[in-house]
Amino acid sequence: MYQPKIKRYQKEFEYSYAFGAYPVFDLLKQYPDKVYKVLLSKYGLGSDGIKEVEGICKEKNIYIEVSDRLIQKIAVKENTYAVGVFKKYELNILENENHIVLVNPSNMGNLGTVVRTMLGFGLKDLAIIRPGADIFDPLVIRATMGAIFNIRFEYFNSIEEYLERFPKQNIYTFMLKGSKSINEVKFVKPYSLIHGNESKGLDDSYINFGQSVYIPHSKEIDSLNLSVATSISIWEASKEN
Known part of the structure; x- marks a missing residue:
């Protein structure tokens, strides 16, 4: 499977990043087919949130890479323990909805x-x-x-x-x-x-x-x-x- 190069986000990229265990978990639940891989920090391994992420990655057969170096390269905040790397997608809003x-x-x-x-x-x-x-x-x-x-x-x-x-x-x-x-x-x-x-x-x-x-x-x-x-x-x- 194609894997994008991990570097600081730019608007023109065809992919983006979700930082944090719970945003990553929501990404995995809703759009598992859009996820290239999940980056994990060794410092978060064993926590409840990371265990949930690991569980759904295993269920959906999504590649996990433990790499603090890559996370630090792109993180917008310290103490980031999970990053979802995903392909951007298009949606349409619905009629008859607020x-x-x-x-x-x-x-x-x-x-x-x-x-x-x-x-x-x-x-x-x-x-x-x-x-x-x-x-x-x-x-x-x-x-x-x-x-x-x-x-x-x-x-x-x-x-x-x-x-x-x-x-x-x-x-x-x-x-x-x-x-x-x-x-x-x-x-x-x-x-x-x-x-x-x-x-x-x-x-x-x-x-x-x-x-x-x-x-x-x-x-x-x-x-x-x-x-x-x-x-x-x-x-x-x-x-x-």
Whole structure:
């Protein structure tokens, strides 16, 4: 079987890395056919998490290599005891499901946190409007704590392309100039919760798409962090269930 060269991740690679025992375990459970191999550190051998990884590798006949040298070569954090090396894959988000839509997200940590939060509330479809952070970057994958392997995600070249694909979605755009407070909005399924990027948010044109919404907060701050705002919108929408 082809084995990619182990070196620091670059966006143009056709493969990526999952760091940490539990993200690797989720990768192995959901996409065993995409895994080239698993790297283990000798310092983690014998721990419960690593035993689980070893068990599923044996079950799925996935090659394990114990090599601290290779892990240190690519790790983004110290004390990394497991790395899954896997082929990138493409997915399509589904119709008639609730969507999270991120317009030009740029921060890896925020993107990863959004993925983890949406899965925590049962949402599994994420649309990313280009340009946007690379969801396969190991920093994003680590921030999701493995949740990335349990959702569907898809990139779109524009919001218009997304809306054309999903004309039946009920659209809610979150912006400082929103016409309704989130406390006044009734979220109707299937809904799309649309958030802008960390520095600019959504521009004024988004007022024309569906229902614009603002999240009340103290005047002591200009705006909320993207992952925080998205989490609040997910929580409020989930209360309609």
